[in-house]
Amino acid sequence: MFHFFIYKLNKKIQRLEKRNKFSLYFLSPLRICHMLIEKTFMSRNLEKLSSYGGYFMSKKKYNKINVVSAGIGDSSGFEQEIIRKLPISKLITIDPTNEGKKCIKKIKSKKIFFEQKALFTHNGDIKIFLPFDEKKNFNLSIDNLYSSNKFKIIKSINMESIIKKYNLKIIDILKLDIEGVADIVILDYLKKKQYPDQILFEIERPYSVFKQLNFFYRFIKLLYVLRKNYKIYVYNSLKLGFKSEISAIKIK
Numbered sequence: 353m354f355h356f357f358i359y360k361l362n363k364k365i366q367r368l369e370k371r372n373k374f375s376l377y378f379l380s381p382l383r384i385c386h387m388l389i390e391k392t393f394m395s396r397n398l399e400k401l402s403s404y405g406g407y408f409m410s411k412k413k414y415n416k417i418n419v420v421s422a423g424i425g426d427s428s429g430f431e432q433e434i435i436r437k438l439p440i441s442k443l444i445t446i447d448p449t450n451e452g453k454k455c456i457k458k459i460k461s462k463k464i465f466f467e468q469k470a471l472f473t474h475n476g477d478i479k480i481f482l483p484f485d486e487k488k489n490f491n492l493s494i495d496n497l498y499s500s501n502k503f504k505i506i507k508s509i510n511m512e513s514i515i516k517k518y519n520l521k522i523i524d525i526l527k528l529d530i531e532g533v534a535d536i537v538i539l540d541y542l543k544k545k546q547y548p549d550q551i552l553f554e555i556e557r558p559y560s561v562f563k564q565l566n567f568f569y570r571f572i573k574l575l576y577v578l579r580k581n582y583k584i585y586v587y588n589s590l591k592l593g594f595k596s597e598i599s600a601i602k603i604k
Contacts, residue, residue, distance in 0.1 A: 355500070355560060356484050359483070359484050362559055363485075366590075366591055366594065369591075370590055375593075382593070383594065384593065385593075386557055387592060389571055389575070390586045390596055393572075393575040393576075393584060394575070394584045395584070395585050395586070398585060401585060404430055404433045404438075405433040405434070406429060407430050407527060407597075407599070409525070409550055409599060409601075410549075410550055410599075412549070414439055416440075417438060417439060417441060418443075418444075418520050418522060418525075419434060419438075419525040419527065420446070420514060420523050420525075420526050421445050421446070421527040422445075422471035423527075423528060423529030423531070424445060424447035424451075424452035424455050424529075425447065425452055425529070426451045427455065428445075431443060431455075431456065431464065434525075435463065440461075442465065442518055443463055444520075446467045446469060446514070448480060448506045448507075449492065451490045452468070453466060453468050465518065467514070468507075469509040470492070470506055470508045470509070471509060471511070471514075471530055471537060472494060472508040472537065473510055474508060475507075476508060477505050477508075478505070478506060478507070478508040479494070479505060480493065480494050480505075480506050481493050481494070481496040481497075481498060482498075482500055482504070491531050493532050493533075494533050495532030495558070496558075497556055497558045498558075498559055510540075511546075512544075524549045525548060525552065526538075526541075526548040526550070528552070529554050531556060534553040535573075538553065538578075539573075539574060539577060550600065551600040552599050553600075554595055554597050557594055581603060582601060582603060584598060584599075584601075585598065
């Protein structure tokens with residue numbers, strides 16, 4: 353009941369801020385901490401970046417690129433735009449939901465492929481948690497961002513399997529909107545000495561107050577690792593202190 357109340361309260365705050373275009377982050381110590389981490393490790397100077405379906409990318413010119421995009425939900429704006437505007441060789445999309453599958457099927461291109469699974473660090477059955485308002489929110493979470501008791505068992509797939517199955521010699525752009533586990537997937541992939549040219553991802557702070565210390569530890573650990581090889585940008589203007597929308601651009 354407590355977690356349900358916190359979930360509903362945060363959703364109401366986010367809707368209020370979006371409607372009034374005004375953030376109340378300064379009233380929450382946790383949101384302030386989140387934003388201090390952004391300010392310490394990331395830049396908001398986006399002059400060298402361009403927006404594609406709401407994700408900011410380097411303006412670098414490519415000949416042919418391979419893109420892996422995990423987390424579609426009910427919106428495929430990013431995938432539609434890069435298919436139109438970039439020289440895509442293969443676009444591998446991954447999402448465990450029927451909504452994600454429907455979105456990708458609407459894109460008519462022989463360059464796009466779909467896996468109805470959850471991207472994680474291993475292959476097999478995995479528990480994934482549903483939000484309290486599952487009829488409106490299609491975002492499932494392996495990390496259980498919502499502290500919900502409702503879950504289902506789905507298939508997961510890792511980056512190694514994606515690369516092998518689709519014969520990808522290199523991944524130029526990795527985009528992740530995978531509800532709480534982007535850091536785990538990124539760190540697991542980087543351990544294999546694989547460095548995508550650009551990593552576009554979201555970091556969502558869990559709703560439970562009991563998960564905050566672990567969240568901040570994981571967030572800072574990820575940024576320390578990324579900054580060795582990447583310039584890191586943050587660009588969201590909504591949900592400040594609730595999540596970070598991030599572009600990590602490889603340093604040449």
